[in-house]
Amino acid sequence: MEISAIKQRISLSEILDHYGLKPKNSMLKCFMHDDKTASLQVNLEKNFYKCHACGKTGDVIQFIEDYEKISKHEAINKAKSFLLNNKAQSQHSANRGTANPGQTDPSGEKSALFSKDNRNNIYVAGGTGEWQAEFLGKMLAYFKNALHSSKPARDYLEKRGLNNTVLEIGYNSGQFHHGERKTEELVKKSLETGLLLDKGLVARTGGKAYQVFANKCLIFPLKNKNNDIVSIYGRSILSAEDNKLAAGTSRHFYLKNRSGVYPCYPNPETQKLILTEAIIDCASLLQISDIRDNYSLISCFGANGLNDEILEIIKNLKDLEEIIFCFDQDKAGKAVVEKYSKLLKEHLPSKQISTVELPCKDVNETLQLHNEDIFTELLENRIFIFSNENGSGVADHLQFIEGSSPFLSANNKVTGLNPVEITNAKPSQSEGNPTDFLRQKNLLQELNQLIEKAGIIGEEQSRLLLFLITISYLNKSPLHGIVQGSSGSGKTHIISRIADLMPQEDVLRFTRITESSLYNWGEFDLFQKIIIIEDLDGLKEDALYALREFISNQVLRSSVTIKDKKGNNKSSHKIVKGQFSSLSATTKGELYEDNMNRSFIVAINESDEQTEKIISYQNRRNAGEIDRSIQEKAIGFIQKIVRNLKHYEVINPFATQIQLPNNVKNKRRLNEMFQSIIKQITLINQYQRELTTNNQLLTTIEDIESAVEILFESIILKIDELDGSLRQFFEKLKKRFKEEQFTRFDAMEVTGFKKTQLQFYLNDLVRLEYLKQIGFANKGFKYKISYNDNIQRVRKDLKEAFTKQLEELKSKK
Template identity: 75%
Template structure:
């Protein structure tokens, strides 16, 4: 019987009466602590209790569990007995299990242990931020679904016992590899499927008989894990009156559909264990459905998924006797069910099911599987062929179809840049695109980092906040301030695959900057901390925080954070009059109601879906040795690595247009290098220039206005538009760097004269020409390689690798 049904039919007053407990004025003496005055309040109308002293609270099943000190499974059995007027004791409930010896760990004893373990897994999920963030990222609702988390702690603390260890070894949750704890001398065990979310597999009696585990972090041993001697079905055996059954390829796909109310109420669901995972137990369960009319395949939208549908449809057609003989499949707009759920509203599945295609239908004369099921190339089955199917999806706008359609466009970066402008960043064309590429690197093994530099009020915080708005919000952490020790105190995986936004780098103390610098360089912080043991004694411990994150920061300063800046891309805010006019014009139009705010929100939402649709790839750049940075750049070694990283990011964002090698590597094209040079050009200039971005713009205005003339700070204020404090700060910097000469005395007012007029425009021109020359040579060499025998062999090798 379902737990919800038990709670509806069994009242708390019946349970209290069974235990001879009579509340007075809805109060009882608490059973779980030494209670001199009645502090346990019972609400007999809502079947709820709460102790105002010790905090115990719960429903009828929880009361039985707490009162008799039994497991959840035993409490449910007891509650069912009370409903049937059976005076069951704990001994009656446990009878069968207690009679089973340790050598025969099967049946009810095994189910009871797995039920208790899964109860612990469910509680562990609520205590783990990485696990909660993972299921949120996958759009899974743990308030509807049965999802747990194996934190690796289920056999520690008060729960630890010899019986628990033996049971865990028997089912395979622990593995004996002869480990010894060096500190305590106790025997240690390897934990199976550690740091994985867990889904229960159930038998015909709806008992948990096994688990499926999915890793939430990168695991060298794989992503998917099952207990030994796997049995059971997810989410459970279908009801005997099932008429329409949906088969999915994977458990997370099945869970994605299971949380949609309309599907849950009108269909039964079973998950296969992959394209070759329709096993005997699932087949038998389907064969035992007397009223089954239709099987609907909801497999991945790839070659393997289509071939599996074809194979299983033929098998069912030969062996199953169904009242209608119908088999159908859903053609997904994205790779799989879960990805479709992430990129669309759940209503799309109603539309997809309505538009499902039948196999062996009359119009196809029953002659095998329909032609439209046969595997086709990506080019022939692109999302654009499904316009009528997706016409009701709100993610579409007048010029946007679907994230994958968008990512397949020829001029992807130009169109993406225009979309970013629609999302609210005006001007700053190359800067905003560079910041976007930096930010989406948080899913890669080597994320990137950016620092936006500008004077006070220039809009530097606005641009990084807007870029953050375009990212999946569950992955974004925004900070106004970071204290000296705060980065050391996060959980081990709390900053894994995250985006960190620091609104004001100027407010960070040196220790905080050091921690951030080390985090960026090594992706891990290790600290020795003092903790108290169970006896209250102080002892040393080793704390680790892993940080695979990208970051954006804003600052008004430059050289003060040189060590941090060397590890980051520097982006200077455009403070020109032209850019100011663009921003003011946009602000005025927005305030006048001429700009539709819904267009901006739709653009932000669509960009978020684009980011969610990007997958991580390693990248091979066959041209990496053929293009060089200029010799006069500062920190050339680090900048070269950053330059190559941006090329990789541009290749990754073109992943739907680039060749993929057999070992899952994307191959960079010359076009990606051209785009990287264009986008990164200003950042490279800043690395060459002695002046930071805003100071350079200030100095160029002075050079243009005064040339050989002397000027006062009031003259500079009129020309540049800066107020007293910021103006004096810049003037002092330029005097210190000997770009300006200070004339006169303070009591009479200083005058200034340009003492060093460098030609930054010539530097820009020379750098541009150097890159252009190298790119032209790349293109010529690539053409010659295709024509010459040796070049043909090289080109063929790359093509063969990707074609595999």
């Protein structure tokens, strides 16, 4: 192999990755001298390096020689062995049915000729030949180097959750035919392969200009059965939202007369094959080692992109046992899975066909918003089409509905179009099947009991409300809750236990949030997440302000200072999107009025009865009378229930017929929160609610009844001037002392509070004029109840108002 061929086929970026060197702003600390400040500049696009301190410069071979301190001959042999090893790895990856991470046909030898009956020849005007595959391989090597040099492309990869050190990805900046690189041969071959298009354009300099194929696009190779690159796919990194791409402009580009598949032809011994709808979805799964090791993958070319070549590949897999669809969850994706399932069943009647139900729109969005471990569980719980081979014995256990998730109406009749029978692959080992559980008529009661099995004792309405608030992170308008209670009352415990019931890949727990930390997350790091703040009292005002903005607008926008490649400061616009639900705990409710106005308030039950329940549970647990495995199974099963919930738009036809009382503070905001809880109850009952022709869930009167019951105490807290703990403290004083005077020691005996907390509460009640302070400090104050607000009367009136409205609704039904 000639030295020039080695230099052409190996990139400096690959050498740096091989040695574990990570340039920052194209700079490294020079390894040839004691370099305290990075002075070695690497040009990944042109494949050379230069140290501005010692003056050393060179190409990829020189880099190997300098870094390993070996001779030129040894460096050449090292580069050869590196290329040959990569070639062997590439062939091994193709045999296993996965693309070789980060390598592209690295040998300097010519690719094999295409056989005449092979339909995998690339586009060439007037014919085909072996040079096209070699040329596209060289171009991909160039595009891979260009990716390292483009921050927008790297940022886009990070945003999409793709790892270019594992995947074979390049970037077309549109400059490959400019400057020193431009030759007649390059232009000629680019025109013949379609990388350049002659549109009769004239450059500003007067010379000929060309339109660039897939400009500003990520580049993915399409390969034939010989593992040669025979075409490429380009995915634009521009978006209409950034005002860089005109609305309606295509984001997907293929060379004409497209052939080949992504990532490569699968191993002939493949047993399980995953089909994705898009190449980026396939790449998302390909970078997960467990999936690479256990499945082969092929990407279709869009919703209707299972072409003849892919079908022929599947038919020729003699050892194939199962085909797994991992398509989008929209109407088009559901429809084509039904269509292709029937098609494949006709050609391969003995093969199993299954589909994966994703929690998000598609595979890549699921990867962005979850840990990659979720795909292992999703694949394990995939749904088999046409059969009941999971042993459940129920062929129509679930229904696959075009345009929606699995759904049954309240009458157990399928709503939707042209259902195809499918069954769950693996029923739960805990409480049965999650979807069966969600179909129960008394779902909320059963769910509440299951939450108690998971270890949350008492607080029956509060725990259910907190659960509904938390699962709203799946919706476009998530909810937020603040749990208020005295020190040691268990407020942090309950929000932590609720968080345990959620899929843990979606939960972020914080003890403290600094003033600027929320502004420094990635754009989608807080998208569809659950945030648990263990102590709201530890947040400073700037952090509380950022949290309020997130709750109100779901986005933070900040002007920040960054350094450019030359080290100069410049301003930049940073955006963090925050579609998350949150739970937080505090002892000082009234200090966070702005936050509380935007959140549901839940007061910890500090009654003697609740205390007895908790102590009894703790004693039974310590005595070994409680089986911890039952608690763990309940937690695991609730997590599966959450994963089986899908997002729907909810229509409440009764929204104008039920009103909150007039004496509620912040009635406008509370009304919206009240309607939100009704929607959450409708959503959790989605397997029992009717679906409109527009794929919207319809609220029932029963949902409103449940919302009133669950939210009643939170509405009372909104009406009440006192927060939850202070109200419970005051009610104990009223019950015991009525008209008589009392000292703080008397109050301590009645309420059970210690001196410091008790004095805070007494002072608050004096300030709010609920208590009158009598006497002098040096002789000890006495107190007397000065205002009896009769909260029980308020509660009764509110309950009667809601009951009357609900009865009127039922009478009209």
